[in-house]
Amino acid sequence: MLLSFVRIVKFSIQDISRNVWLTIATVTILVLALFSVNVLLTVEMLSRHAIEAVKEKVDISLYLKSDASEEQISSLRSQVSQMSRVKKVLYTSKADALRFFREKNKDNPEVLTALRELGRNPLSPSLIIMPNSADEAPMLIDEIKKMDSDIIESRDFADNALILEKINGITNKVKEVGLFIISIFIFTSMLVAYNSIKVAIYTHRREIEIMRLVGAPNTFIYLPFVFSGIIYALMSVLIIIAIFYPFLGLLQPYLEVFFMDYNINIINYFLDNFWVIFSLQFVAVSLISVLSSWLAIRRYARV
Amino acid sequence: MIKLINVSKSYLKNIEILHDINLYIEAGEFVSLVGQSGSGKTTLVKVLIGEERVGGGRVIIGDWDITRISKREVPYLRRQIGVIFQDFKLLPKKTLWENVAFALEVCGQSPAKIEKIVSSVMRLVGLEDKKNRYPHEVSGGEQQRTAIARALVHQPKILLADEPTGNLDSINANEIIDLLERINKFGTTVILVTHNREIVNQLKKRVITIDNGKVVSDQEKGKYLL
Numbered sequence A: 001m002l003l004s005f006v007r008i009v010k011f012s013i014q015d016i017s018r019n020v021w022l023t024i025a026t027v028t029i030l031v032l033a034l035f036s037v038n039v040l041l042t043v044e045m046l047s048r049h050a051i052e053a054v055k056e057k058v059d060i061s062l063y064l065k066s067d068a069s070e071e072q073i074s075s076l077r078s079q080v081s082q083m084s085r086v087k088k089v090l091y092t093s094k095a096d097a098l099r100f101f102r103e104k105n106k107d108n109p110e111v112l113t114a115l116r117e118l119g120r121n122p123l124s125p126s127l128i129i130m131p132n133s134a135d136e137a138p139m140l141i142d143e144i145k146k147m148d149s150d151i152i153e154s155r156d157f158a159d160n161a162l163i164l165e166k167i168n169g170i171t172n173k174v175k176e177v178g179l180f181i182i183s184i185f186i187f188t189s190m191l192v193a194y195n196s197i198k199v200a201i202y203t204h205r206r207e208i209e210i211m212r213l214v215g216a217p218n219t220f221i222y223l224p225f226v227f228s229g230i231i232y233a234l235m236s237v238l239i240i241i242a243i244f245y246p247f248l249g250l251l252q253p254y255l256e257v258f259f260m261d262y263n264i265n266i267i268n269y270f271l272d273n274f275w276v277i278f279s280l281q282f283v284a285v286s287l288i289s290v291l292s293s294w295l296a297i298r299r300y301a302r303v
Numbered sequence B: 001m002i003k004l005i006n007v008s009k010s011y012l013k014n015i016e017i018l019h020d021i022n023l024y025i026e027a028g029e030f031v032s033l034v035g036q037s038g039s040g041k042t043t044l045v046k047v048l049i050g051e052e053r054v055g056g057g058r059v060i061i062g063d064w065d066i067t068r069i070s071k072r073e074v075p076y077l078r079r080q081i082g083v084i085f086q087d088f089k090l091l092p093k094k095t096l097w098e099n100v101a102f103a104l105e106v107c108g109q110s111p112a113k114i115e116k117i118v119s120s121v122m123r124l125v126g127l128e129d130k131k132n133r134y135p136h137e138v139s140g141g142e143q144q145r146t147a148i149a150r151a152l153v154h155q156p157k158i159l160l161a162d163e164p165t166g167n168l169d170s171i172n173a174n175e176i177i178d179l180l181e182r183i184n185k186f187g188t189t190v191i192l193v194t195h196n197r198e199i200v201n202q203l204k205k206r207v208i209t210i211d212n213g214k215v216v217s218d219q220e221k222g223k224y225l226l
Protein backbone atom coordinates (compact mmCIF):
# COMPACT_ATOMS: atom_id res chain seq x y z
CA MET A 1 0.00 0.00 0.00
CA LEU A 2 2.72 2.42 1.07
CA LEU A 3 4.90 1.14 -1.73
CA SER A 4 2.18 1.80 -4.28
CA PHE A 5 1.68 5.27 -2.87
CA VAL A 6 5.36 6.06 -3.22
CA ARG A 7 5.29 4.83 -6.81
CA ILE A 8 2.20 6.87 -7.60
CA VAL A 9 3.89 9.99 -6.20
CA LYS A 10 7.04 9.23 -8.17
CA PHE A 11 5.05 8.81 -11.34
CA SER A 12 3.16 12.02 -10.71
CA ILE A 13 6.33 14.02 -10.10
CA GLN A 14 7.74 12.59 -13.30
CA ASP A 15 4.63 13.70 -15.13
CA ILE A 16 4.90 17.21 -13.69
CA SER A 17 8.60 17.58 -14.46
CA ARG A 18 8.25 16.28 -18.00
CA ASN A 19 5.73 18.98 -18.80
CA VAL A 20 7.35 21.87 -16.98
CA TRP A 21 5.76 24.59 -19.08
CA LEU A 22 2.29 23.23 -18.67
CA THR A 23 2.84 22.94 -14.97
CA ILE A 24 3.95 26.57 -14.88
CA ALA A 25 0.91 27.64 -16.87
CA THR A 26 -1.49 25.71 -14.66
CA VAL A 27 0.04 26.91 -11.43
CA THR A 28 0.16 30.50 -12.70
CA ILE A 29 -3.51 30.59 -13.50
CA LEU A 30 -4.34 29.00 -10.16
CA VAL A 31 -2.18 31.60 -8.42
CA LEU A 32 -4.02 34.39 -10.26
CA ALA A 33 -7.33 32.92 -9.19
CA LEU A 34 -6.14 32.71 -5.59
CA PHE A 35 -4.78 36.23 -5.75
CA SER A 36 -8.14 37.60 -6.74
CA VAL A 37 -9.80 35.59 -3.99
CA ASN A 38 -7.42 37.00 -1.40
CA VAL A 39 -7.77 40.55 -2.64
CA LEU A 40 -11.50 40.20 -2.29
CA LEU A 41 -11.02 38.81 1.18
CA THR A 42 -8.89 41.83 2.05
CA VAL A 43 -11.52 44.22 0.74
CA GLU A 44 -14.20 42.41 2.68
CA MET A 45 -12.17 42.54 5.86
CA LEU A 46 -11.29 46.21 5.42
CA SER A 47 -14.84 47.24 4.77
CA ARG A 48 -16.01 45.36 7.84
CA HIS A 49 -13.43 47.24 9.90
CA ALA A 50 -14.27 50.54 8.28
CA ILE A 51 -17.95 50.09 9.01
CA GLU A 52 -17.24 49.17 12.59
CA ALA A 53 -14.90 52.09 12.97
CA VAL A 54 -17.39 54.52 11.56
CA LYS A 55 -20.16 53.15 13.75
CA GLU A 56 -17.91 53.39 16.76
CA LYS A 57 -17.18 56.96 15.90
CA VAL A 58 -20.77 58.10 16.26
CA ASP A 59 -20.52 61.00 18.63
CA ILE A 60 -22.45 64.10 19.20
CA SER A 61 -20.75 67.35 20.07
CA LEU A 62 -22.36 70.17 21.97
CA TYR A 63 -20.38 73.39 21.67
CA LEU A 64 -21.00 75.67 24.59
CA LYS A 65 -20.87 79.40 24.92
CA SER A 66 -17.43 80.64 25.94
CA ASP A 67 -18.86 82.57 28.85
CA ALA A 68 -20.72 79.60 30.34
CA SER A 69 -19.77 79.07 33.95
CA GLU A 70 -18.35 75.84 35.30
CA GLU A 71 -21.51 75.20 37.35
CA GLN A 72 -23.76 75.61 34.34
CA ILE A 73 -21.57 73.28 32.37
CA SER A 74 -21.40 70.58 35.00
CA SER A 75 -25.15 70.66 35.55
CA LEU A 76 -25.70 70.26 31.81
CA ARG A 77 -23.18 67.47 31.79
CA SER A 78 -24.93 65.54 34.52
CA GLN A 79 -28.29 66.15 32.87
CA VAL A 80 -26.96 64.56 29.66
CA SER A 81 -25.22 61.74 31.50
CA GLN A 82 -28.51 60.69 33.00
CA MET A 83 -30.13 60.14 29.62
CA SER A 84 -30.68 56.44 29.13
CA ARG A 85 -29.09 56.21 25.70
CA VAL A 86 -25.87 57.88 26.72
CA LYS A 87 -22.79 55.83 27.42
CA LYS A 88 -20.29 58.50 28.21
CA VAL A 89 -19.93 62.27 28.19
CA LEU A 90 -16.53 63.83 27.74
CA TYR A 91 -15.92 67.40 28.68
CA THR A 92 -13.40 69.54 26.88
CA SER A 93 -12.80 72.81 28.63
CA LYS A 94 -11.67 75.98 26.89
CA ALA A 95 -8.11 75.33 28.03
CA ASP A 96 -8.22 71.71 26.86
CA ALA A 97 -9.59 72.76 23.50
CA LEU A 98 -6.75 75.23 23.11
CA ARG A 99 -4.21 72.59 24.05
CA PHE A 100 -5.65 70.12 21.50
CA PHE A 101 -5.74 72.86 18.90
CA ARG A 102 -2.07 73.76 19.51
CA GLU A 103 -1.09 70.11 19.43
CA LYS A 104 -2.93 69.53 16.19
CA ASN A 105 -1.36 72.58 14.53
CA LYS A 106 2.10 72.25 15.96
CA ASP A 107 3.57 72.00 12.46
CA ASN A 108 1.68 75.00 11.26
CA PRO A 109 3.48 78.15 12.52
CA GLU A 110 1.14 80.60 10.76
CA VAL A 111 -1.87 79.32 12.66
CA LEU A 112 0.05 79.45 15.93
CA THR A 113 1.24 82.98 15.22
CA ALA A 114 -2.29 84.09 14.44
CA LEU A 115 -3.46 82.54 17.65
CA ARG A 116 -0.77 84.30 19.64
CA GLU A 117 -1.62 87.64 18.02
CA LEU A 118 -5.23 87.18 18.97
CA GLY A 119 -4.09 87.29 22.58
CA ARG A 120 -7.01 85.29 24.01
CA ASN A 121 -8.54 81.83 23.77
CA PRO A 122 -11.13 81.93 20.98
CA LEU A 123 -12.28 78.33 21.39
CA SER A 124 -15.44 77.12 23.02
CA PRO A 125 -15.74 74.41 25.61
CA SER A 126 -17.64 71.33 24.41
CA LEU A 127 -19.33 68.14 25.51
CA ILE A 128 -18.81 65.01 23.44
CA ILE A 129 -21.64 62.56 23.91
CA MET A 130 -21.28 58.87 23.00
CA PRO A 131 -24.37 56.76 22.56
CA ASN A 132 -24.65 53.28 24.07
CA SER A 133 -24.60 51.84 20.59
CA ALA A 134 -24.55 53.03 17.03
CA ASP A 135 -28.13 51.87 16.57
CA GLU A 136 -29.38 54.14 19.31
CA ALA A 137 -27.63 57.17 17.85
CA PRO A 138 -30.52 58.51 15.74
CA MET A 139 -32.90 58.50 18.69
CA LEU A 140 -30.33 60.11 20.93
CA ILE A 141 -29.71 62.76 18.31
CA ASP A 142 -33.43 63.53 18.31
CA GLU A 143 -33.45 63.89 22.08
CA ILE A 144 -30.40 66.13 22.06
CA LYS A 145 -31.93 68.29 19.36
CA LYS A 146 -34.96 68.88 21.53
CA MET A 147 -32.88 69.70 24.58
CA ASP A 148 -33.13 73.27 25.70
CA SER A 149 -30.29 75.09 27.42
CA ASP A 150 -28.99 78.61 27.42
CA ILE A 151 -25.38 77.70 27.26
CA ILE A 152 -25.51 75.55 24.13
CA GLU A 153 -24.06 77.46 21.25
CA SER A 154 -24.27 74.79 18.56
CA ARG A 155 -24.92 71.10 18.12
CA ASP A 156 -22.93 68.91 15.77
CA PHE A 157 -24.13 65.52 14.67
CA ALA A 158 -21.72 63.53 12.52
CA ASP A 159 -23.82 62.18 9.68
CA ASN A 160 -22.57 58.63 9.72
CA ALA A 161 -25.52 57.08 8.00
CA LEU A 162 -24.38 58.59 4.73
CA ILE A 163 -20.82 57.38 5.18
CA LEU A 164 -21.96 53.87 6.07
CA GLU A 165 -24.14 53.80 3.02
CA LYS A 166 -21.22 54.84 0.87
CA ILE A 167 -18.89 52.23 2.32
CA ASN A 168 -21.51 49.55 1.84
CA GLY A 169 -22.09 50.69 -1.70
CA ILE A 170 -18.42 50.57 -2.61
CA THR A 171 -17.93 47.22 -0.90
CA ASN A 172 -20.85 45.67 -2.69
CA LYS A 173 -19.59 46.90 -6.05
CA VAL A 174 -16.14 45.53 -5.36
CA LYS A 175 -17.63 42.20 -4.26
CA GLU A 176 -19.75 41.97 -7.38
CA VAL A 177 -16.84 42.67 -9.69
CA GLY A 178 -14.59 40.44 -7.57
CA LEU A 179 -16.95 37.47 -7.72
CA PHE A 180 -17.23 37.91 -11.46
CA ILE A 181 -13.45 37.93 -11.84
CA ILE A 182 -13.09 34.94 -9.54
CA SER A 183 -15.63 32.91 -11.45
CA ILE A 184 -13.79 33.67 -14.68
CA PHE A 185 -10.56 32.57 -13.04
CA ILE A 186 -12.13 29.38 -11.73
CA PHE A 187 -13.45 28.56 -15.16
CA THR A 188 -10.09 29.29 -16.80
CA SER A 189 -8.27 27.31 -14.12
CA MET A 190 -10.42 24.30 -14.83
CA LEU A 191 -9.79 24.57 -18.56
CA VAL A 192 -6.05 24.92 -18.08
CA ALA A 193 -5.81 22.11 -15.53
CA TYR A 194 -7.93 19.90 -17.76
CA ASN A 195 -5.67 20.62 -20.66
CA SER A 196 -2.47 20.00 -18.71
CA ILE A 197 -3.66 16.62 -17.58
CA LYS A 198 -4.79 15.84 -21.09
CA VAL A 199 -1.30 16.59 -22.36
CA ALA A 200 0.26 14.67 -19.47
CA ILE A 201 -1.85 11.67 -20.42
CA TYR A 202 -0.80 12.10 -24.03
CA THR A 203 2.90 12.22 -23.05
CA HIS A 204 2.39 9.08 -21.04
CA ARG A 205 0.26 7.25 -23.54
CA ARG A 206 2.87 4.50 -24.03
CA GLU A 207 3.26 3.95 -20.30
CA ILE A 208 -0.50 3.88 -19.93
CA GLU A 209 -0.87 1.43 -22.79
CA ILE A 210 1.76 -0.85 -21.26
CA MET A 211 0.27 -0.54 -17.79
CA ARG A 212 -3.04 -1.72 -19.22
CA LEU A 213 -1.39 -4.53 -21.07
CA VAL A 214 0.42 -5.91 -18.05
CA GLY A 215 -2.64 -5.67 -15.82
CA ALA A 216 -1.88 -2.66 -13.65
CA PRO A 217 -4.94 -1.81 -11.53
CA ASN A 218 -6.93 1.14 -12.88
CA THR A 219 -6.24 3.10 -9.72
CA PHE A 220 -2.55 2.92 -10.47
CA ILE A 221 -3.15 4.32 -13.92
CA TYR A 222 -5.23 7.32 -12.92
CA LEU A 223 -4.12 8.18 -9.38
CA PRO A 224 -0.84 9.79 -10.49
CA PHE A 225 -2.82 12.29 -12.54
CA VAL A 226 -5.21 13.00 -9.69
CA PHE A 227 -2.17 13.44 -7.50
CA SER A 228 -0.67 15.86 -10.01
CA GLY A 229 -3.84 17.90 -9.61
CA ILE A 230 -3.25 18.06 -5.86
CA ILE A 231 0.38 19.03 -6.39
CA TYR A 232 -0.71 21.89 -8.66
CA ALA A 233 -3.02 23.05 -5.89
CA LEU A 234 -0.30 22.79 -3.26
CA MET A 235 2.21 24.69 -5.36
CA SER A 236 -0.24 27.47 -6.11
CA VAL A 237 -1.20 27.89 -2.45
CA LEU A 238 2.47 27.99 -1.38
CA ILE A 239 3.20 30.58 -4.05
CA ILE A 240 0.23 32.72 -3.09
CA ILE A 241 1.38 32.64 0.53
CA ALA A 242 4.85 33.70 -0.57
CA ILE A 243 3.62 36.64 -2.66
CA PHE A 244 0.56 37.78 -0.75
CA TYR A 245 2.27 38.78 2.48
CA PRO A 246 4.77 41.09 0.76
CA PHE A 247 1.82 42.48 -1.20
CA LEU A 248 0.00 43.22 2.06
CA GLY A 249 3.21 44.76 3.36
CA LEU A 250 3.14 47.18 0.45
CA LEU A 251 -0.49 47.95 1.09
CA GLN A 252 -0.23 48.43 4.83
CA PRO A 253 1.31 51.97 4.91
CA TYR A 254 -1.48 53.30 2.69
CA LEU A 255 -4.11 51.68 4.86
CA GLU A 256 -2.52 53.14 7.95
CA VAL A 257 -2.91 56.59 6.45
CA PHE A 258 -6.41 55.90 5.29
CA PHE A 259 -7.69 54.38 8.51
CA MET A 260 -5.57 56.63 10.65
CA ASP A 261 -7.17 56.21 14.06
CA TYR A 262 -8.46 52.66 13.77
CA ASN A 263 -5.37 50.58 14.05
CA ILE A 264 -6.02 48.19 11.19
CA ASN A 265 -3.38 45.61 10.47
CA ILE A 266 -4.27 43.31 7.60
CA ILE A 267 -1.03 41.38 7.83
CA ASN A 268 -1.96 40.40 11.36
CA TYR A 269 -5.42 39.53 10.18
CA PHE A 270 -3.97 37.16 7.58
CA LEU A 271 -1.49 35.78 10.11
CA ASP A 272 -4.12 35.18 12.77
CA ASN A 273 -6.36 33.38 10.33
CA PHE A 274 -3.53 31.74 8.37
CA TRP A 275 -4.68 28.14 8.69
CA VAL A 276 -8.33 28.78 8.08
CA ILE A 277 -7.74 31.00 5.08
CA PHE A 278 -5.09 28.99 3.32
CA SER A 279 -6.24 25.49 4.14
CA LEU A 280 -9.68 26.35 2.83
CA GLN A 281 -8.10 27.75 -0.30
CA PHE A 282 -5.99 24.62 -0.67
CA VAL A 283 -9.05 22.43 -0.37
CA ALA A 284 -10.98 24.55 -2.87
CA VAL A 285 -8.16 24.63 -5.42
CA SER A 286 -7.55 20.90 -4.97
CA LEU A 287 -11.20 20.25 -5.70
CA ILE A 288 -11.06 22.40 -8.82
CA SER A 289 -7.92 20.81 -10.15
CA VAL A 290 -8.74 17.24 -9.17
CA LEU A 291 -12.17 17.58 -10.76
CA SER A 292 -10.63 18.81 -14.01
CA SER A 293 -7.98 16.08 -13.90
CA TRP A 294 -10.67 13.53 -13.38
CA LEU A 295 -12.66 14.76 -16.36
CA ALA A 296 -9.52 14.63 -18.53
CA ILE A 297 -8.70 11.14 -17.26
CA ARG A 298 -12.19 9.88 -17.99
CA ARG A 299 -11.99 11.22 -21.48
CA TYR A 300 -8.40 10.50 -22.48
CA ALA A 301 -7.15 7.63 -20.33
CA ARG A 302 -10.44 5.76 -20.53
CA VAL A 303 -10.31 4.24 -17.09
CA MET B 1 -8.24 -23.40 -21.46
CA ILE B 2 -9.74 -21.16 -24.14
CA LYS B 3 -13.29 -21.60 -25.42
CA LEU B 4 -14.95 -19.45 -28.05
CA ILE B 5 -18.58 -20.35 -28.65
CA ASN B 6 -20.44 -18.83 -31.62
CA VAL B 7 -18.47 -15.61 -31.25
CA SER B 8 -19.31 -12.68 -33.47
CA LYS B 9 -18.00 -9.15 -33.35
CA SER B 10 -18.55 -5.90 -35.19
CA TYR B 11 -16.98 -2.50 -34.60
CA LEU B 12 -19.55 -0.61 -36.62
CA LYS B 13 -23.14 -1.65 -37.06
CA ASN B 14 -23.78 -3.92 -40.04
CA ILE B 15 -20.09 -4.67 -40.63
CA GLU B 16 -19.35 -7.94 -38.89
CA ILE B 17 -15.61 -8.63 -38.49
CA LEU B 18 -15.88 -12.04 -36.79
CA HIS B 19 -18.65 -14.45 -37.71
CA ASP B 20 -19.72 -17.38 -35.60
CA ILE B 21 -16.26 -18.42 -34.41
CA ASN B 22 -16.02 -21.69 -32.50
CA LEU B 23 -12.65 -22.59 -31.07
CA TYR B 24 -11.41 -24.82 -28.32
CA ILE B 25 -7.78 -24.56 -27.29
CA GLU B 26 -6.45 -26.82 -24.57
CA ALA B 27 -4.00 -25.93 -21.85
CA GLY B 28 -0.41 -26.35 -23.00
CA GLU B 29 -1.17 -26.20 -26.72
CA PHE B 30 0.89 -24.28 -29.28
CA VAL B 31 -1.47 -22.85 -31.89
CA SER B 32 -0.68 -20.79 -34.97
CA LEU B 33 -3.38 -18.43 -36.15
CA VAL B 34 -3.02 -17.44 -39.77
CA GLY B 35 -5.05 -15.41 -42.21
CA GLN B 36 -4.83 -12.58 -44.64
CA SER B 37 -4.51 -8.99 -43.62
CA GLY B 38 -7.82 -7.70 -42.34
CA SER B 39 -9.21 -11.17 -41.70
CA GLY B 40 -9.77 -10.42 -37.99
CA LYS B 41 -6.79 -12.00 -36.20
CA THR B 42 -5.90 -8.97 -34.11
CA THR B 43 -9.57 -8.48 -33.32
CA LEU B 44 -9.64 -12.01 -31.95
CA VAL B 45 -6.57 -11.28 -29.80
CA LYS B 46 -8.27 -8.14 -28.45
CA VAL B 47 -11.34 -10.15 -27.54
CA LEU B 48 -9.17 -12.63 -25.64
CA ILE B 49 -7.47 -9.94 -23.55
CA GLY B 50 -10.74 -8.20 -22.76
CA GLU B 51 -9.98 -5.09 -24.78
CA GLU B 52 -12.98 -5.62 -27.06
CA ARG B 53 -16.35 -7.08 -26.18
CA VAL B 54 -18.04 -9.55 -28.48
CA GLY B 55 -21.41 -8.90 -30.06
CA GLY B 56 -22.64 -12.48 -29.68
CA GLY B 57 -21.53 -15.81 -28.29
CA ARG B 58 -19.38 -16.56 -25.28
CA VAL B 59 -15.70 -16.29 -24.44
CA ILE B 60 -14.30 -18.45 -21.66
CA ILE B 61 -10.71 -18.41 -20.35
CA GLY B 62 -9.96 -21.26 -17.93
CA ASP B 63 -13.20 -21.37 -16.00
CA TRP B 64 -13.79 -17.65 -16.26
CA ASP B 65 -16.52 -16.41 -18.58
CA ILE B 66 -15.14 -13.08 -19.78
CA THR B 67 -17.91 -12.35 -22.28
CA ARG B 68 -19.22 -9.46 -20.21
CA ILE B 69 -16.05 -8.73 -18.27
CA SER B 70 -16.13 -5.38 -16.43
CA LYS B 71 -13.44 -2.72 -16.68
CA ARG B 72 -12.41 -3.38 -13.11
CA GLU B 73 -11.83 -7.07 -13.77
CA VAL B 74 -9.73 -6.60 -16.91
CA PRO B 75 -6.43 -6.08 -15.00
CA TYR B 76 -6.87 -9.51 -13.34
CA LEU B 77 -7.37 -11.10 -16.76
CA ARG B 78 -4.29 -9.35 -18.13
CA ARG B 79 -2.16 -10.81 -15.39
CA GLN B 80 -3.17 -14.26 -16.58
CA ILE B 81 -2.50 -13.61 -20.25
CA GLY B 82 0.84 -12.33 -21.53
CA VAL B 83 0.79 -10.45 -24.84
CA ILE B 84 3.49 -9.40 -27.29
CA PHE B 85 3.18 -7.43 -30.49
CA GLN B 86 5.00 -6.70 -33.69
CA ASP B 87 6.14 -3.31 -32.37
CA PHE B 88 7.56 -4.57 -29.03
CA LYS B 89 5.99 -1.68 -27.03
CA LEU B 90 9.06 -0.98 -24.91
CA LEU B 91 9.66 2.34 -23.15
CA PRO B 92 12.65 3.98 -24.87
CA LYS B 93 13.90 5.80 -21.77
CA LYS B 94 14.07 2.71 -19.61
CA THR B 95 16.71 0.00 -19.78
CA LEU B 96 15.66 -3.51 -20.72
CA TRP B 97 15.73 -4.47 -17.05
CA GLU B 98 13.62 -1.43 -16.07
CA ASN B 99 11.15 -2.15 -18.84
CA VAL B 100 10.50 -5.59 -17.43
CA ALA B 101 10.48 -4.37 -13.83
CA PHE B 102 7.92 -1.67 -14.78
CA ALA B 103 5.27 -4.35 -15.32
CA LEU B 104 5.68 -5.49 -11.74
CA GLU B 105 6.08 -2.03 -10.22
CA VAL B 106 2.74 -0.86 -11.56
CA CYS B 107 1.10 -3.91 -10.05
CA GLY B 108 2.42 -3.09 -6.59
CA GLN B 109 5.09 -5.79 -6.30
CA SER B 110 7.82 -5.34 -3.68
CA PRO B 111 11.39 -4.47 -4.76
CA ALA B 112 12.79 -7.79 -3.50
CA LYS B 113 10.26 -9.80 -5.50
CA ILE B 114 10.79 -7.60 -8.56
CA GLU B 115 14.52 -8.22 -8.40
CA LYS B 116 13.99 -11.95 -8.18
CA ILE B 117 11.33 -12.29 -10.88
CA VAL B 118 13.01 -9.95 -13.35
CA SER B 119 16.37 -11.67 -13.12
CA SER B 120 14.76 -15.06 -13.63
CA VAL B 121 12.79 -14.02 -16.75
CA MET B 122 15.79 -12.16 -18.15
CA ARG B 123 17.80 -15.37 -17.77
CA LEU B 124 15.02 -17.32 -19.46
CA VAL B 125 15.11 -15.09 -22.56
CA GLY B 126 18.93 -14.94 -22.47
CA LEU B 127 19.39 -11.22 -21.89
CA GLU B 128 21.14 -11.10 -18.51
CA ASP B 129 24.27 -9.57 -20.02
CA LYS B 130 22.38 -6.81 -21.84
CA LYS B 131 19.91 -5.90 -19.12
CA ASN B 132 21.36 -2.42 -18.60
CA ARG B 133 21.12 -1.39 -22.24
CA TYR B 134 18.41 0.78 -23.66
CA PRO B 135 16.07 -0.58 -26.35
CA HIS B 136 17.80 1.41 -29.10
CA GLU B 137 21.10 -0.20 -28.14
CA VAL B 138 19.98 -3.77 -28.91
CA SER B 139 18.65 -5.66 -31.94
CA GLY B 140 14.98 -6.06 -32.83
CA GLY B 141 15.13 -9.69 -31.76
CA GLU B 142 16.50 -8.69 -28.38
CA GLN B 143 13.82 -6.06 -27.99
CA GLN B 144 11.18 -8.69 -28.71
CA ARG B 145 12.81 -11.02 -26.18
CA THR B 146 12.56 -8.22 -23.63
CA ALA B 147 8.88 -7.88 -24.43
CA ILE B 148 8.48 -11.63 -23.96
CA ALA B 149 10.27 -11.41 -20.61
CA ARG B 150 7.86 -8.68 -19.59
CA ALA B 151 4.87 -10.74 -20.73
CA LEU B 152 6.03 -13.55 -18.47
CA VAL B 153 6.47 -11.70 -15.18
CA HIS B 154 3.05 -12.67 -13.87
CA GLN B 155 3.62 -16.31 -14.90
CA PRO B 156 0.65 -16.28 -17.26
CA LYS B 157 -1.06 -19.46 -18.35
CA ILE B 158 -1.47 -18.09 -21.85
CA LEU B 159 0.93 -16.17 -24.10
CA LEU B 160 -0.54 -14.35 -27.08
CA ALA B 161 1.92 -13.29 -29.77
CA ASP B 162 0.44 -11.03 -32.46
CA GLU B 163 2.90 -11.17 -35.38
CA PRO B 164 5.92 -11.11 -33.09
CA THR B 165 8.32 -11.62 -35.98
CA GLY B 166 6.80 -9.09 -38.34
CA ASN B 167 9.63 -6.61 -37.86
CA LEU B 168 12.46 -9.14 -37.70
CA ASP B 169 14.81 -10.79 -40.18
CA SER B 170 14.60 -14.57 -40.47
CA ILE B 171 17.46 -15.30 -38.05
CA ASN B 172 15.98 -13.16 -35.29
CA ALA B 173 12.52 -14.48 -36.16
CA ASN B 174 13.65 -18.07 -35.72
CA GLU B 175 15.18 -17.23 -32.35
CA ILE B 176 11.89 -15.79 -31.18
CA ILE B 177 9.97 -18.86 -32.35
CA ASP B 178 12.46 -21.11 -30.57
CA LEU B 179 11.92 -19.10 -27.42
CA LEU B 180 8.13 -19.39 -27.75
CA GLU B 181 8.45 -23.14 -28.18
CA ARG B 182 10.62 -23.32 -25.09
CA ILE B 183 8.07 -21.34 -23.10
CA ASN B 184 5.36 -23.67 -24.39
CA LYS B 185 7.34 -26.65 -23.13
CA PHE B 186 7.14 -25.23 -19.59
CA GLY B 187 3.37 -25.57 -19.91
CA THR B 188 2.27 -22.16 -21.12
CA THR B 189 -0.39 -22.12 -23.82
CA VAL B 190 0.98 -20.18 -26.79
CA ILE B 191 -1.08 -18.60 -29.55
CA LEU B 192 1.03 -17.30 -32.41
CA VAL B 193 -0.54 -14.99 -34.94
CA THR B 194 1.60 -14.87 -38.03
CA HIS B 195 1.90 -14.26 -41.75
CA ASN B 196 5.09 -16.20 -42.07
CA ARG B 197 4.61 -19.35 -44.17
CA GLU B 198 8.05 -20.81 -43.40
CA ILE B 199 7.61 -20.49 -39.68
CA VAL B 200 4.20 -22.13 -39.71
CA ASN B 201 5.36 -24.97 -41.88
CA GLN B 202 8.47 -25.60 -39.76
CA LEU B 203 6.52 -25.66 -36.52
CA LYS B 204 4.35 -28.63 -37.46
CA LYS B 205 1.80 -27.69 -34.83
CA ARG B 206 -1.89 -26.92 -34.87
CA VAL B 207 -2.81 -24.24 -37.43
CA ILE B 208 -6.08 -22.34 -37.42
CA THR B 209 -6.82 -20.37 -40.56
CA ILE B 210 -9.23 -17.46 -40.55
CA ASP B 211 -10.59 -15.83 -43.63
CA ASN B 212 -12.99 -12.93 -43.59
CA GLY B 213 -13.74 -13.44 -39.93
CA LYS B 214 -14.53 -17.15 -40.26
CA VAL B 215 -12.51 -20.20 -39.28
CA VAL B 216 -11.89 -21.90 -42.63
CA SER B 217 -9.54 -24.61 -41.47
CA ASP B 218 -8.23 -26.09 -38.23
CA GLN B 219 -5.56 -28.76 -38.56
CA GLU B 220 -3.33 -30.60 -36.16
CA LYS B 221 0.28 -30.47 -37.47
CA GLY B 222 -1.01 -28.13 -40.14
CA LYS B 223 0.50 -26.19 -42.98
CA TYR B 224 0.16 -22.60 -44.07
CA LEU B 225 -2.75 -22.80 -46.47
CA LEU B 226 -3.56 -19.50 -48.07
Ligand SMILES: Nc1ncnc2c1ncn2[C@@H]1O[C@H](COP(=O)(O)OP(=O)(O)OP(=O)(O)O)[C@@H](O)[C@H]1O
Binding pocket: B011, B012, B017, B035, B036, B037, B038, B039, B040, B041, B042, B043, B044
Ligand atom coordinates in the same frame (compact mmCIF):
# COMPACT_ATOMS: atom_id res chain seq x y z
N1 LIG C 1 -11.29 -0.18 -34.05
C1 LIG C 1 -11.80 -0.56 -35.24
N2 LIG C 1 -12.89 0.04 -35.73
C2 LIG C 1 -13.43 -0.35 -36.90
N3 LIG C 1 -12.94 -1.33 -37.66
C3 LIG C 1 -11.85 -1.97 -37.23
C4 LIG C 1 -11.21 -1.62 -36.00
N4 LIG C 1 -10.15 -2.43 -35.82
C5 LIG C 1 -10.11 -3.23 -36.90
N5 LIG C 1 -11.12 -2.97 -37.75
C6 LIG C 1 -11.42 -3.68 -38.99
O1 LIG C 1 -11.60 -5.04 -38.68
C7 LIG C 1 -11.04 -5.86 -39.67
C8 LIG C 1 -10.08 -6.85 -39.05
O2 LIG C 1 -9.00 -6.18 -38.48
P1 LIG C 1 -7.85 -6.93 -37.73
O3 LIG C 1 -6.90 -5.90 -37.22
O4 LIG C 1 -8.44 -7.85 -36.77
O5 LIG C 1 -7.17 -7.74 -38.90
P2 LIG C 1 -5.86 -8.62 -38.86
O6 LIG C 1 -6.27 -9.98 -39.30
O7 LIG C 1 -5.18 -8.51 -37.59
O8 LIG C 1 -4.99 -7.94 -40.03
P3 LIG C 1 -3.40 -7.81 -40.12
O9 LIG C 1 -2.91 -9.13 -40.58
O10 LIG C 1 -3.20 -6.76 -41.16
O11 LIG C 1 -2.91 -7.41 -38.79
C9 LIG C 1 -10.37 -4.93 -40.67
O12 LIG C 1 -11.22 -4.80 -41.79
C10 LIG C 1 -10.25 -3.63 -39.94
O13 LIG C 1 -10.38 -2.57 -40.86
Ligand SMILES: [Mg+2]
Binding pocket: B041, B042, B043, B162
Ligand atom coordinates in the same frame (compact mmCIF):
# COMPACT_ATOMS: atom_id res chain seq x y z
MG1 LIG D 1 -3.29 -7.76 -36.93
